[in-house]
Amino acid sequence: MEVDVADSHKELARRLESGELTSALEWLHAIPRHDWSLVLSRLSPDERGELLTAVDPELGAELLEELPDVHQISVIEDLAAPTAAAILDQLPSDLQGDLIGELDDDDAQRILGHMTPEDASTALTLSRYEDDEAGGLMITEMLRYAERQTVASVIDDLRVHAEEYRDFEIQYSYVVDQKGALVGVLRMRDLLLAPHGTTLDRLMIRDPLFVRAETSIEELGEIFDEHSYLGVPVVDAQQRPLGVVLRRAVDDAWAEQQDAALLKLQGIVGGEELRSMPLMTRSSRRLAWLSINIVLNLLAASIIAMFQETLSTVIALAVFLPIISDMSGCSGNQAVAVSMRELSLGLVRPTELLRVWLKEISVGLLNGIALGAMIGAVAWAWQGMPMLGVVVAIALALNTLVAVSIGGLVPLLLRRWNLDPAVASGPILTTITDMCGFFWVLGLATLFLDYLKPATG
Amino acid sequence: MEVDVADSHKELARRLESGELTSALEWLHAIPRHDWSLVLSRLSPDERGELLTAVDPELGAELLEELPDVHQISVIEDLAAPTAAAILDQLPSDLQGDLIGELDDDDAQRILGHMTPEDASTALTLSRYEDDEAGGLMITEMLRYAERQTVASVIDDLRVHAEEYRDFEIQYSYVVDQKGALVGVLRMRDLLLAPHGTTLDRLMIRDPLFVRAETSIEELGEIFDEHSYLGVPVVDAQQRPLGVVLRRAVDDAWAEQQDAALLKLQGIVGGEELRSMPLMTRSSRRLAWLSINIVLNLLAASIIAMFQETLSTVIALAVFLPIISDMSGCSGNQAVAVSMRELSLGLVRPTELLRVWLKEISVGLLNGIALGAMIGAVAWAWQGMPMLGVVVAIALALNTLVAVSIGGLVPLLLRRWNLDPAVASGPILTTITDMCGFFWVLGLATLFLDYLKPATG
Numbered sequence: 001m002e003v004d005v006a007d008s009h010k011e012l013a014r015r016l017e018s019g020e021l022t023s024a025l026e027w028l029h030a031i032p033r034h035d036w037s038l039v040l041s042r043l044s045p046d047e048r049g050e051l052l053t054a055v056d057p058e059l060g061a062e063l064l065e066e067l068p069d070v071h072q073i074s075v076i077e078d079l080a081a082p083t084a085a086a087i088l089d090q091l092p093s094d095l096q097g098d099l100i101g102e103l104d105d106d107d108a109q110r111i112l113g114h115m116t117p118e119d120a121s122t123a124l125t126l127s128r129y130e131d132d133e134a135g136g137l138m139i140t141e142m143l144r145y146a147e148r149q150t151v152a153s154v155i156d157d158l159r160v161h162a163e164e165y166r167d168f169e170i171q172y173s174y175v176v177d178q179k180g181a182l183v184g185v186l187r188m189r190d191l192l193l194a195p196h197g198t199t200l201d202r203l204m205i206r207d208p209l210f211v212r213a214e215t216s217i218e219e220l221g222e223i224f225d226e227h228s229y230l231g232v233p234v235v236d237a238q239q240r241p242l243g244v245v246l247r248r249a250v251d252d253a254w255a256e257q258q259d260a261a262l263l264k265l266q267g268i269v270g271g272e273e274l275r276s277m278p279l280m281t282r283s284s285r286r287l288a289w290l291s292i293n294i295v296l297n298l299l300a301a302s303i304i305a306m307f308q309e310t311l312s313t314v315i316a317l318a319v320f321l322p323i324i325s326d327m328s329g330c331s332g333n334q335a336v337a338v339s340m341r342e343l344s345l346g347l348v349r350p351t352e353l354l355r356v357w358l359k360e361i362s363v364g365l366l367n368g369i370a371l372g373a374m375i376g377a378v379a380w381a382w383q384g385m386p387m388l389g390v391v392v393a394i395a396l397a398l399n400t401l402v403a404v405s406i407g408g409l410v411p412l413l414l415r416r417w418n419l420d421p422a423v424a425s426g427p428i429l430t431t432i433t434d435m436c437g438f439f440w441v442l443g444l445a446t447l448f449l450d451y452l453k454p455a456t457g
Numbered sequence: 458m459e460v461d462v463a464d465s466h467k468e469l470a471r472r473l474e475s476g477e478l479t480s481a482l483e484w485l486h487a488i489p490r491h492d493w494s495l496v497l498s499r500l501s502p503d504e505r506g507e508l509l510t511a512v513d514p515e516l517g518a519e520l521l522e523e524l525p526d527v528h529q530i531s532v533i534e535d536l537a538a539p540t541a542a543a544i545l546d547q548l549p550s551d552l553q554g555d556l557i558g559e560l561d562d563d564d565a566q567r568i569l570g571h572m573t574p575e576d577a578s579t580a581l582t583l584s585r586y587e588d589d590e591a592g593g594l595m596i597t598e599m600l601r602y603a604e605r606q607t608v609a610s611v612i613d614d615l616r617v618h619a620e621e622y623r624d625f626e627i628q629y630s631y632v633v634d635q636k637g638a639l640v641g642v643l644r645m646r647d648l649l650l651a652p653h654g655t656t657l658d659r660l661m662i663r664d665p666l667f668v669r670a671e672t673s674i675e676e677l678g679e680i681f682d683e684h685s686y687l688g689v690p691v692v693d694a695q696q697r698p699l700g701v702v703l704r705r706a707v708d709d710a711w712a713e714q715q716d717a718a719l720l721k722l723q724g725i726v727g728g729e730e731l732r733s734m735p736l737m738t739r740s741s742r743r744l745a746w747l748s749i750n751i752v753l754n755l756l757a758a759s760i761i762a763m764f765q766e767t768l769s770t771v772i773a774l775a776v777f778l779p780i781i782s783d784m785s786g787c788s789g790n791q792a793v794a795v796s797m798r799e800l801s802l803g804l805v806r807p808t809e810l811l812r813v814w815l816k817e818i819s820v821g822l823l824n825g826i827a828l829g830a831m832i833g834a835v836a837w838a839w840q841g842m843p844m845l846g847v848v849v850a851i852a853l854a855l856n857t858l859v860a861v862s863i864g865g866l867v868p869l870l871l872r873r874w875n876l877d878p879a880v881a882s883g884p885i886l887t888t889i890t891d892m893c894g895f896f897w898v899l900g901l902a903t904l905f906l907d908y909l910k911p912a913t914g
Contacts, residue, residue, distance in 0.1 A: 034679040038804050068802060159650050171628070188645040193616050222491045230687075251708050255715065259798070262719050266794035267787050273795050274804060275816040283823040286791050290824060293787050294831055297780045304776045305839075311775050318768050318775040319761045322782045322895075323754045326887065330724050330750050334743050337723035338730050341716070345525060347495050347731060359732040366740040367747060374751055382762075430783065438779075 008035075009042040016047060021054050036066040041276045049078045052087065061090035070272045073102045076111070085114030088123070093140040094249060097126025101136075134220060135213030137253060138234045138243035143173040147183055147201040151194045154186075171230045174241050175204045181239040182210055210235045213242060217257075220250045261340070261422035267293075269423050296427055300325075300434035307442035314452045316383050317445055320375070320392045324441055327371060327396060328403040328433040335360050335407030336425045343415055350416040353409055360408035361401055368400030387451035395440035403433045465492075466499040473504060478511050493523040498733045506535045509544065518547035527729045530559045533568070542571030545580070550597040551706060554583025558593075591677060592670030594710060595691045595700035600630040604640055604658040608651050611643075628687045631698050632661045638696040639667055667692045670699060674714075677707045718797070718879035724750075726880050753884055757782075757891035764899035771909045773840050774902055777832070777849045781898055784828060784853060785860040785890040792817050792864030793882045800872055807873040810866055817865035818858055825857030844908035852897035860890045 008031055015024035031039055040048065040063060048067075052060045052075060064072055064087060076084050076099055088096050088111065100108050100123045108127070112120040122140050129135030143165070145154055154173065158165065173191075175184035184204025194203050210233045211220065223232060224247050231244040263272070270285035304311070304321065311317055339356060342348040348356060376393025380386055406429050411421035445452055465488055472481035488496055497505065497520060505524075509517045509532060521529055521544055533541050533556055545553050545568065557565050557580045565584070569577040579597050586592030600622070602611055611630065615622065630648075632641035641661025651660050667690045668677065680689060681704050688701040720729070727742035761768070761778065768774055796813060799805040805813060833850025837843055863886050868878035902909055 033683050034803060037802065038806075041804050068804065155649060158646060162650070188649065189615060192612060192645065192649050193619070226490050248704065248708070251705070251712070255708070255712055258712065258715050258719070259801075262715070262722070263794050263798060265719070265722065266790040268791055268794045268798075272798075274799060274802075275795065275813065276804070279819055279823075283820045286788070286820060287824045287827055289791070290784065290787055290828060291831070294780070294784055294828060297783050298832075298835060301776045301780050304779070305773075308772050308775075312769060312772045315765050315769045315772075316762075318765075318778065319758045321775065322761070322779045322891065323751070323758050325779045326754050326782065326891075327747065327751055330747055331743070333723040334725055334746070337720050337725045338732065341720060341725075341729075342731060344716075345494065345731075346491060347498050347525065347733070349495075356732065362736055363740045363743060366736075367744045370744055371747055371751060374748070375755075378755060434779065434783075 009039045009047075012039065012051075013043055013047045016050050016054065024051070025055065036063070037068065040067050041071060041274065045074060045078060048075050052079060053083050057083075057086035057090050060087040065091070065095070068272070068274055068276075070274060070277065072099060077103065077107055081110040082114045084111045089115055089119050093119075093122050093126060093243070094136075094138065096123040097129070097136065098131065100124060101127030101129075129213060132217040132253065132257075133213065134211045134215040134232075134234045134245050135242070137217070137220070137249040138213075138245045139249075140243040141168050142233070142241060142244045143168070144176055144241055145173055145186075145200055147175050147177055147199070147204070149200050150196065151191055151198050151200070151203065152196040154191060154200070155196070172244075174208075174233055175200050176241065179238070179240075182208065182233055182235050182241050184208055185233070208233065210239070210241075211245065212236075217250060217253055220245060221254060224250055258344075264420065264422040265426060267426075293427060293430075296431040297434075300431050300438065303435050303438040304442065307438075307446060310442055310446045310449060313449060314388070314445055316379075316385075316388060317392075317441060320379065320395075320441060321438060323375065324392070324396055324399055324437040325430075325434045327375075328399045328437050329430055331364070331367065331371075331400045332403035332407035332429040332433055333426075335364075335404040336411055336421075336429060339408050339411040340421055340425075343411060343421070348412070350412045353412060356408045356412060357405060360404040364401040364404035367404075368397035371400055372397035385452065387448050391444045391448060391452070392441060395437065395444055398440050399433060399437040402436045403429070406432050466496045466504075469496065469508075470500055470504045473507050473511065481508070482512065493520070494525065497524050498528060498731065502531060502535060505532045509536060510540050514540075514543035514547050517544040522548070522552070525729070525731055525733075527731060527734065529556060534560065534564055538567040539571045541568045546572055546576050550576075550579050550583060550700070551593075551595060553580040554586070554593065555588065557581060558584030558586075558588075586670060589674040589710065589714075590670065591668045591672040591689075591691045591702050592699070594674070594677070594706040595670075595702045596706075597700040598625050599690070599698060599701045600625070601633055601698055602630055602643075602657055604632050604634055604656070604661070606657050607653065608648055608655050608657070608660065609653040611648060611657070612653070629701075631665075631690055631701075632657050633698065636695070636697075639665065639690055639692050639698050641665055642690070665690065667696070667698075668702065669693075674707060674710055677702060678711060681707055715801075721877065721879040722883060724883075750884060750887075753888040754891075757888050757895065760892050760895040761899065764895075764903060767899050767903045767906060770906060771845070771902055773836070773842075773845060774849075774898060777836065777852075777898060778895060780832065781849070781853055781856055781894040782887075782891045784832075785856045785894050786887055788821070788824065788828075788857045789860035789864035789886040789890055790883075792820075792861040793868055793878075793886060796865050796868040797878055797882075800868060800878070805869070807869045810869060813865045813869060814862055817861040821858040821861035824861075825854035828857055829854035842909065844905050848901045848905060848909070849898060852894065852901055855897050856890060856894040859893045860886070863889050 008027070012024060012027050015027055043051065052063060055063065064075065067075065088099065096119065100112065103111070112124060115123065126135065126140070171188065173186040174182055175186060177183045184201065184206050185208040186200060186204050190203055209223070209227065211223070213234055213236070229247065231246045233244055234242045236242055267289050269289050273282055273285065343350070372393035375396050376389035379392045380389030410425050410428050414421040414424055469481055469484050472484055500508065509520060512520065521532065524532065545556065553576065557569065560568070569581060572580065583592065583597070628645065630643040631639055632643060634640045641658065641663050642665040643657060643661050647660050666680065666684065668680070670691055670693070686704065688703045690701055691699045693699055724746050726746050730739055730742065800807070829850035832853050833846040836849045837846030867882050867885050871878040871881055
């Protein structure tokens with residue numbers, strides 16, 4: 001069965017190409033819904049465009065939402081403007097804004113011209129906010145009523161606009177005064193329990209919490225941590241409601257940041273990479289990162305070049321250089337992980353260098369001695385040379401201290417300097433610990449060279 | 458100001474110890490809410506217990522929820538059973554179940570005996586489910602009504618129990634038949650718009666989606682991806698409602714899994730580590746992981762030991778061994794990251810080894826040639842020995858191919874074998890690429906040894 005799904009994009013493309021739209025849709029709907037993203041991402045850009053042009057805009061919007069983000073923009077760019085506009089009209093306002101914001105100005109103008117004027121103006125407004133502030137995360141679909149309205153008139157409005165409000169996430173309605181400023185929040189259940197003649201100003205929760213469009217995702221996260229609200233209203237300078245940031249939007253944005261951090265830590269730094277992207281994009285982005293690393297590696301290895309004489313006397317040392325480098329990397333990465341975790345949980349401040357350092361060197365001392373003893377014993381046993389064991393043991397123990405110190409502190413420092421710990425911690429850690437590690441081993445060996453010469457030398 | 462917050466746990470502890478509860482609470486409430494977790498996590502276990510015993514259970518529950526998960530269990534264990542029970546009674550049912558499930562059986566029984574019988578029985582039931590299935594994620598706070606009830610009687614019930622339902626997340630009510638089996642779902646707004654005499658069976662959405670307590674978090678994730686519901690009911694074998702899994706609970710559980718993956722990738726594999734945990738726990742967990750790695754490193758380095766003769770002839774090779782090892786690790790990690798990302802987005806199946814391998818070797822070929830050329834040029838220029846350049850260039854190019862192949866395929870294979878790609882991908886990748894890398898460099902050098910001897914040799 002799995003071969004079927006993996007190949008089903010080919011069958012879908014074949015049916016589309018031969019103009020059998022009905023049979024193509026049959027095929028699509030026979031594919032389990034959770035495989036749609038896999039199938040759609042493997043269609044060629046042309047095939048994706050064909051599919052979205054052929055189907056009605058509502059299904060088009062559903063399909064677009066299934067595509068990974070990186071493919072959404074390119075497919076919108078390739079569609080004819082009226083088709084793209086019809087599909088965008090079916091999307092929730094926050095996604096409209098995101099997509100319009102990512103397009104070239106020309107493309108955006110072309111498509112906005114074909115959207116319903118109301119949606120176009122909302123999308124344009126939303127596209128101007130950053131992705132990580134309330135304005136970029138909010139939806140504009142919200143219910144607002146005047147404070148002098150009665151419960152009965154609200155129920156009437158809900159009944160009349162039932163179809164329009166169908167997809168709204170109505171947990172709350174918002175109450176505004178005569179100037180349009182937000183003055184209260186209504187919960188559905190309060191409406192349900194109140195007599196129909198009650199005016200909203202007697203029912204609403206007054207002085208509601210609200211945020212400005214510029215409120216950062218960090219502040220929003222704190223608000224949703226402290227309160228169990230499902231959404232928070234966003235207001236302008238005159239306190240007029242602009243939209244609602246849903247808890248879900250904030251959670252999703254956080255999850256995306258975490259995913260991006262995970263990718264960056266592993267060297268995918270130029271943005272999302274999927275294997276359905278063009279080869280040259282994938283190769284060149286990875287290479288950009290690797291090129292920086294090779295330069296840093298050469299820098300670190302230059303330490304070895306300085307000690308060639310010692311190395312040629314005690315060639316066994318060459319075996320331990322990569323081990324010291326790799327083990328220090330492991331120890332340092334553990335410290336990086338704990339620092340990044342504590343930063344993201346708010347359990348440490350970027351300024352608390354001393355606290356982190358003290359906590360790390362105590363662990364580093366214990367583990368450095370343990371690791372040093374292990375590798376020292378192996379070195380001694382292998383070459384029957386006690387001093388070789390002593391040299392690599394001391395070198396690894398010392399370098400474990402260096403590694404946990406750098407690993408613990410670098411994420412804090414990068415955060416203080418507003419740099420991204422996920423991108424830069426790794427290379428900084430590796431370069432410094434490699435240089436130190438090579439220096440300890442070879443420096444100590446040079447110092448005790450007389451005790452390290454092979455018996456036959 | 459930042460020094461204040463960092464030290465404010467000391468002041469809090471001082472006021473607690475001298476019995477000034479009111480002034481301790483004043484101090485606590487003066488600390489910004491988002492710093493509570495930082496402050497609480499730095500109290501000693503005794504101080505935490507004192508604080509939770511001194512405050513009323515409602516505040517106790519709030520404080521407990523602010524603590525990082527790893528500290529929650531230990532503080533509950535240390536509290537007197539009646540205090541612990543009173544605090545647990547204030548928590549939502551899913552958290553009650555989680556905590557009871559984590560306790561020793563003895564502790565759990567002691568505490569359950571002091572809880573309200575209803576909460577105790579619910580908590581005990583919930584504690585038996587796994588954390589990653591619907592039963593472990595659901596809350597039991599849900600509204601259920603009989604299908605023959607009228608809207609008016611539901612509104613009456615909501616009014617009578619307004620206080621009890623205050624903290625419920627009521628988006629839906631659930632409708633059951635005479636046998637108690639789930640037959641429909643009611644949205645709040647449908648209640649609001651319906652005439653009061655309507656019976657629920659005429660208003661409800663029939664054949665509602667439901668899951669079983671054993672439904673996995675993966676399936677729940679797919680359900681919430683496909684539908685915009687805020688919650689899904691969980692039923693037993695007779696289709697009687699047991700609780701509701703909220704979208705939020707599933708999102709949170711996913712985020713936790715991602716966070717855990719990030720930690721594991723960096724070598725924190727024995728569970729969460731925070732610097733407020735005891736030194737020996739932190740040290741020994743890290744060391745367990747490092748010990749596995751040092752053995753693997755020794756294994757890889759044994760390849761170098763086999764070629765000591767070649768190395769002592771061309772000592773410059775020793776400079777390039779750590780570079781080849783590190784650069785191959787970088788290339789391989791990029792491939793690991795993309796595979797893990799595609800797996801988690803559902804864009805690749807664990808069985809599609811050929812597809813992934815073809816995509817990776819094309820990138821690996823381009824980047825391998827580029828990296829090989831760079832390092833080859835440096836080697837040639839440095840030692841003025843063309844063949845040294847050729848050897849390291851070919852070795853790095855070949856090993857880049859090995860690294861992206863291993864990096865791309867290992868996460869898929871681990872997933873197929875139900876092993877955790879986040880834990881095992883790194884060590885497997887590093888060990889194999891190191892062994893191959895050392896072998897290419899030293900093997901090729903041995904082959905072309907005549908061209909590599911120093912001019913003066």
